[in-house]
Amino acid sequence: MTATTVDQATAINDNRRRRLNQVLVEGRALIALAIIIVIFASLSPNFLAPENLIIMTRQVAFNAIVATGMLLTILHGGIDLSVGSTLGLTGVIAGTLLEGWQVPLTQLTAFPSVWVVIVAALSIAALVGWINGVAIARLNVAPFIATLGMLFMARGMALVISDGRTFTQLRGSPELGNTGFLTVAGGRLLNIPIPVYVMIAVAIAVSILLNRTPYGRWLYAIGGNARAAELSGVPTKKVIIRAYVLSGICAGLVGLLLTADLVAATPRAGQLYELNAIAAVVIGGAALSGGRGTVRGTLIGAFVIGFLVTGLVLVGVSVFWQQVITGAVIVLAVALDQAQQRFVGRERTARSAKEPPDRRGDGPQDDKEVATTAS
């Protein structure tokens, strides 16, 4: 009897420890975020000041929106390296239109209203994404290559259109009826910056898209097994093209928001944004091989990076060290993620062992799966 009780006690302890491990590993991005907040809050009294939080969150929003679009492309097993350039191009388009667009072959200068500017700029961003998607899905160009090419092309176009200059006359004028861009994209509502609302809206929309629509299920299916998805009747090409269109639109949104934020549209805006976005997605637990990743994780990933960088600035760590530390955090996050995959696999195996006896002979059949998770 005593032996049994001891056994039971150990079993309960085991269970408790396992559950704790699970919480630690699954919530690791959130825990990392908590640690970052605690550390910087104690090092710098300003870190948690409301205004600083608001400013940091606005900065995070830029990356988070781009990263949410990036997530869609990563889910199918691809990547979108062109987002930073798309962002810059969108800003330049908006700047051109707001300062007055010289209609080709005429002497006319058009001053479209702010809503037309926004729709036009986002359409260009969507077009850039569509070209990426078509190159990838229909012309079978590897996502890395197709979007790398677009990284140069979109940036180049931004420089061509702007002739390298920065647009600063974005206020518009009442006579022309094109005022309000800076308020719509760069203002605040209830003291919260507009980008934060956009981030929340994009996150909710993409969450619903991924979790509640056939499109989302198809995207995961393609990332998990493209051949099976295709044979199951998933319109794989359309799904993939749409992922890049949406990624382009997300980048375009940030192009507009950033332009309003800086009160300037520069063709060089958004450089290296693609890398920050990828880092956010990956820290958020997505697999670059596709099929795994969530919006929630991506948002947390963006917050981890954003708070880390701002925190390091606040406590006075040199810019050079900031990069070293950010890089280390990214690698650490992915290493932890791999540990989690093994852990979850082991849990799974353990669980299926406890199935009732009438399921005899129906244990995990996929020996390979068991092998990888057990090793």
Place this chain on the structure above:
Amino acid sequence: MSALPVDKGVAEANGVVLRAIGVEKSYGAVRALKGVDFEIRRGKVTVLFGENGAGKSTLMKILAGIERASAGRLELDGELYDPESTTDAVSRGISIIHQELNLCTNLSVRDNIFVGREIRRRGGAIDYPAENEIARRVMTQLEEDIDPDTKVADLRLGQQQLVEIARALSMDTRILIMDEPTSALSATEAEVLFRVIRELTDRGVAIVYISHHLEEAIAIADHAVVLRDGDVVAVKPAADIDFNWVVTQMVGSEQAAEYAREGIGVGDRVLSIQDLEVPVGDGSGRRVVDRFSVDVHAGEVVCLYGLMGAGRTELLETIAGRGEVVGGRILLGDVDITHLSIPQRLKLGVGLVPEDRQQDGLVPVLSIGSNLSLSSLLALLRRRLISRPRERDEIESEIEDLGIKTSGREMPISSLSGGNQQKVVIGKVLMTRPKVLLLDEPSRGIDVGAKAEIFNLIFRKAAEGYAVLYATSEVSEALAASHRLIVMSKGRFVTEFDAATTTREDVMRASGESLTAAAPGGNS
């Protein structure tokens, strides 16, 4: 389990090369092997029988150094044998041919045969001429005229399987483990393999053989070992065993290999293939499906029998919408679907259960439920979103209808046995409410019990009015589980049989197999 000191002399006298004593293996809380004792003898074929999950593959992986036992010991020639890796095992003369192909398809046949143990010249460069010579010799032994420089990706599945076998043959192997080596081979190719096995045993090589194809395994066996639930339940010399004994030992009760051929007789013509031509993908102008015609009616199960390379898979995939058509047409009812996309065909009622479950059937990142509903999401919408209650109901009813044994629809697909995974793939297609159900090798890689379940299911669906067309390379299956049997060879229609009144000899002759390939004839 005995801890008897092993007398090396005695062991050798019995011809025992390798002895497993109380071998156990646990994965977490799963006990895949519960203390297995067994012996492998020099120059003999030891066949391991057992259903999926019985522990055969696990045991073989331990022998081959892929996994390590949790308890117990292995003795090779009476000495402790505890391989740390496959390289370690190979250096002791033990190699394995896997059930799943383990080839780098981007490399050539030669490179695959020698990968990891390349022959070097002085200075470290690979000695290609030497490798080529050995590769050619081994392929000749297997009666396959394949240039060692051919890329593996360009070979048929059966030939790829032979490359895998060639790799094992090219090593100095004392114990060769073959896990389902014939699953992708035609009868003729399998026959060659059996001859090679005999040559090897004559040279003193010990063979451990695993196959779901019981008749074939019984025919090749010298010793039979039956595993059930991680235990060895029976060991007998081959002379004392027959089909029924093996099945009884494996499942614990006798099981009839005959199916109730339900069906509603011949209903309306549902699918009509007319002079269909599908080109070989290499632009050579050859046809992999060559002016093939067949009609399938509601309520009947039509079996497409043919050897490897007969074009069965290509035919079914073309009907489902993958692949290019250069001639002929496909009618569903009166609708010409020849040039429609896969989603369009699914919507009209053509669903395919592909041959390779893992590669083409399942999405591992999705749950059992999401795999089931993957093809029918558009029918489950409410205000443009997937209706969760409707999706759940549909999934649950499919799980119940097909008898998928799972602890929940949210479980990962890998938690299922092969047979139940296959049911998920079939369920996914059935959920689209197709008119025609196409199945490519529906019993591939699943055990006897699950096989019977799958075929009973197929007949039940036929009785419900589905038109069923499935492909197989097993004659006994083709005869036992169909109403009509179409023989296909080299992409062409050869002949048609009434499955109830035909003999296996008729079928094999029609398909171009030599009758000697019917090795396990004694049991049929």
